[in-house]
Amino acid sequence: MLEAKVAALLNRHSFEIENKKMVVGVSGGPDSLALLHYLWAQQEKKNLSIVVAHVDHMFRGQESLEDALFVKDYCEQKGIPFEMARINVPEIIKKTKKNSQVASRHARYEFFEKTMNNYGYNYLALGHHGDDQVETILMRLTRGSSGAARAGIPFMRPFGNGYIFRPFLSLTKAELAEYCQKQNLVPRIDPSNKKSIYSRNRFRNEVLPFLKAENQHVHEHFQRFSEELQNDEILLQELTVQRMNKVMKKREKNEITIDIIPFLEMPISLQRRGIQLILSYLYKVIPVSLSALHIDHVLSLIRHHHPSGTLDFPNGLKVIRSYSLLSFQFEVSESHTYFLEMMDPGEIELPNGASIKMDVIDDKEKIETNGFYALFPADKIKLPIQIRTRKIGDRMNLKGMSGSKKLKDIFIDSKVPIQDRDAWPVITDKDGCILWLPGIKKSAFEGINHSTSQHILLTYHK
Numbered sequence: 001m002l003e004a005k006v007a008a009l010l011n012r013h014s015f016e017i018e019n020k021k022m023v024v025g026v027s028g029g030p031d032s033l034a035l036l037h038y039l040w041a042q043q044e045k046k047n048l049s050i051v052v053a054h055v056d057h058m059f060r061g062q063e064s065l066e067d068a069l070f071v072k073d074y075c076e077q078k079g080i081p082f083e084m085a086r087i088n089v090p091e092i093i094k095k096t097k098k099n100s101q102v103a104s105r106h107a108r109y110e111f112f113e114k115t116m117n118n119y120g121y122n123y124l125a126l127g128h129h130g131d132d133q134v135e136t137i138l139m140r141l142t143r144g145s146s147g148a149a150r151a152g153i154p155f156m157r158p159f160g161n162g163y164i165f166r167p168f169l170s171l172t173k174a175e176l177a178e179y180c181q182k183q184n185l186v187p188r189i190d191p192s193n194k195k196s197i198y199s200r201n202r203f204r205n206e207v208l209p210f211l212k213a214e215n216q217h218v219h220e221h222f223q224r225f226s227e228e229l230q231n232d233e234i235l236l237q238e239l240t241v242q243r244m245n246k247v248m249k250k251r252e253k254n255e256i257t258i259d260i261i262p263f264l265e266m267p268i269s270l271q272r273r274g275i276q277l278i279l280s281y282l283y284k285v286i287p288v289s290l291s292a293l294h295i296d297h298v299l300s301l302i303r304h305h306h307p308s309g310t311l312d313f314p315n316g317l318k319v320i321r322s323y324s325l326l327s328f329q330f331e332v333s334e335s336h337t338y339f340l341e342m343m344d345p346g347e348i349e350l351p352n353g354a355s356i357k358m359d360v361i362d363d364k365e366k367i368e369t370n371g372f373y374a375l376f377p378a379d380k381i382k383l384p385i386q387i388r389t390r391k392i393g394d395r396m397n398l399k400g401m402s403g404s405k406k407l408k409d410i411f412i413d414s415k416v417p418i419q420d421r422d423a424w425p426v427i428t429d430k431d432g433c434i435l436w437l438p439g440i441k442k443s444a445f446e447g448i449n450h451s452t453s454q455h456i457l458l459t460y461h462k
Helices: 002-012 030-046 062-078 089-096 100-119 130-143 147-151 173-182 199-214 218-247 260-264 268-283 292-303 407-413
Strands: 021-025 049-056 082-086 123-125 156-159 162-165 248-252 255-259 308-312 317-322 325-330 339-342 346-349 355-362 372-377 385-388 395-397 404-406 426-428 434-437 454-461
Touching (some): 002 030, 002 173, 021 100, 030 049, 030 062, 030 173, 049 100, 062 082, 082 100, 100 123, 100 156, 130 147, 130 173, 130 218, 147 218, 147 268, 199 218, 218 248, 218 255, 218 260, 260 268, 260 292, 268 292, 268 325, 292 325, 339 346, 372 434, 395 407, 404 407, 407 434
Parallel strands (some): 021 049, 021 123, 049 082, 123 162
Antiparallel strands (some): 156 162, 248 255, 255 325, 308 317, 346 355, 355 454, 372 454, 385 426, 426 434
16 A cells, blocks of 8 residues: 555656665654665665665754664664764754754754765655645645745755655555554654644644544645645746846845836736745745745835835845835945045045046046036135045035035935935035035036136046
């Protein structure tokens, strides 16, 4: 019965185990011991090469060490290569403050990958089963996961230089226990599996029995749901990438900016996945606290009537809307402020990569420049020219207007993105009189004065 169900699952995924070289993760419990015994029984017929990897997380002292010795003894009896590691996960938790299950999983998978590399094997076989699938999907839906994460445990996924595969996803825990009994296997039982302090155990001990009472084949329906969702997700992800490539204005290691207008033309299902792609790219490892609710907040920010707004996401990620642009960026600790001076003709580079060039010309020369420029009577400007970032209370006398205007209002009127304002160059004379906001506004002092023999030409190149 078990063999037939496994064969059907492998066939559905077009996966052949013949001639495979694989590491088998074995804890000594019913699920992994059943998997090891099944693969050992198939070894000769399928020409399998298997090696067992076991991790003692050192939570239970002598008891967990005995688990390791139990697996080792089984392997010696069957002539299976055995590799183990004793990793002090409690100590890792103290140092990193990680969740115990997260820390254990990381340590375990790191050893599995190391074993695969040492043997040159391409596959890691794990004993996750149908009940695990039901629990995982319910947990993720309850937590607010979105996209492919809702599909739960994949049958196969990339891992290290190879793949993880799980041939028991079509089976229940009861079926694996029955298989162990028929094969005269006496697995080790981890008492922590019954502790209600772990959320998975609460789903396992309280929710799953109710579902099985409603339908004993519930695991099969969840597995079908998982596979259908994963297949749909592959297509939707491909479409999302195609559309997102057209709306991204900036893509860097710690920052992505998109154009809101074409983004809103995408179907809502692609919009959600587009945001998720951005978060996955920037975070690398998605924080546990991040959920579908965060994506809802981004969509609300985009659709809100106000042209600007900010969201604070986990680990210092900020989502900033400024008119038709939406930026996802990690907070930069260093200051954006700067103060530079130019006394003589020349060119100076700004911290944002732009540059300011200063020339002195007479009024008969033809001005030739391919950048933003401003011209000032030399006898009316007190040197040195100062280039700095904005200050609170800055005001500017605009060309063609009477009175002065706050720089803050000029930035708003010119729809300068919020995240760019603090680093925007403000050009002043020695007395601090604002002469020019390059690329935005010129002051009342700008322009040719025919009674002056020389002019100062400032050119701004982005």
